[in-house]
Amino acid sequence: MRIGFAAYQAPFGKIRVIADETGIKRVELFEEDWEKYLAEHPDIQEDMELCGEAIRQLDEYFCGTRKEFELPLSIEGTDFRKKVWSALQTIPYGEVRSYADVAEMIGNPKAVGAVGQANRNNQIPIIIPCHRVIGKSGNLVGYAGSHTPIQKMLLDTEINATK
Numbered sequence: 001m002r003i004g005f006a007a008y009q010a011p012f013g014k015i016r017v018i019a020d021e022t023g024i025k026r027v028e029l030f031e032e033d034w035e036k037y038l039a040e041h042p043d044i045q046e047d048m049e050l051c052g053e054a055i056r057q058l059d060e061y062f063c064g065t066r067k068e069f070e071l072p073l074s075i076e077g078t079d080f081r082k083k084v085w086s087a088l089q090t091i092p093y094g095e096v097r098s099y100a101d102v103a104e105m106i107g108n109p110k111a112v113g114a115v116g117q118a119n120r121n122n123q124i125p126i127i128i129p130c131h132r133v134i135g136k137s138g139n140l141v142g143y144a145g146s147h148t149p150i151q152k153m154l155l156d157t158e159i160n161a162t163k
Contacts, residue, residue: 004047
């Protein structure tokens with residue numbers, strides 16, 4: 001199966017979109033994650049045919065003109081994680097939900113910790129908007145490990161576009 005990537009200069013740095021013939025597989029936000037992925041997939045080539053539409057839609061998102069992504073996805077994960085990621089895609093643009101809210105959304109209110117792990121393992125951030133999930137206290141917590149400044153920038157992008 002053909003896999004390709006394309007780079008995009010986001011406001012916070014270069015990101016890479018990775019796709020196969022089914023759809024978008026990954027969005028690598030951080031250089032160290034990209035380098036690890038590249039080491040594991042040394043034959044991957046730049047491929048705008050597979051990734052160009054995602055790059056275009058990301059650009060529209062960061063310009064504040066795109067509120068929803070319309071891209072085929074090639075999601076890999078457990079059934080539980082896929083359920084969480086599906087729920088994330090229903091959180092409206094510019095709004096947030098807590099991990100507990102997402103657990104409720106999937107019908108498993110005691111699974112708050114597992115929802116957090118699913119969020120952390122989302123391989124298609126931004127497009128699957130895990131940045132819209134915050135702590136119950138309303139604080140930004142745990143985004144991509146410790147990258148809450150990026151989470152804040154993504155949420156600010158959405159909030160400013162809705163004004």
